Amino acid sequence: GESVGLHLPTLSVQEGDNSIINCAYSNSASDYFIWYKQESGKGPQFIIDIRSNMDKRQGQRVTVLLNKTVKHLSLQIAATQPGDSAVYFCAERTGGGNKLTFGTGTQLKVEL
């Protein structure tokens, strides 16, 4: 998702449906990518990561897909639950020292 104006892009899904959150990254030399979840009033929490030599990685209910050709990253959440409601950030490692550059975030809202 891309940031437009003052509002985070928002994805609304029904409970039980699958969610797909997209991210366009900027640096073709980035070698590592992470998805973070941030609930209201809390710090970002690690969800899943992927190295640039992979195109897919699966975790518990989550899958990350990496398309280096178009510099696109996606996070798929299976059977979305109310507890998944949060802001989701992608981050890329753009240089030495484990420097992460974060995307603008996507607000996921799960409707009952």
Next chain:
Amino acid sequence: DTAVSQTPKYLVTQMGNDKSIKCEQNLGHDTMYWYKQDSKKFLKIMFSYNNKELIINETVPNRFSPKSPDKAHLNLHINSLELGDSAVYFCASSQGQSLGEQYFGPGTRLTVT
């Protein structure tokens, strides 16, 4: 058993004041970071220390000075606070500078009036 902790959680102060935010991690990590999150939720790295040595120093006003007394602590001191410094500041830590997740603290909401 908090992994990364920050104090205070909330900080309200007036323009021109000097304030500090403290961060401690009990994960045994050797790399720590400070991030700033603005009102639009944009999260940007400010500083990173590895074994008390500054390794990342983004374009941040020199009113901001990080200090790492040991590898478990990274404090952020801010001089002459300005309205634009109002934000949520997050501390994070990781093991080394190689690939791996960064663990974030709960954040400090700074409001400058």
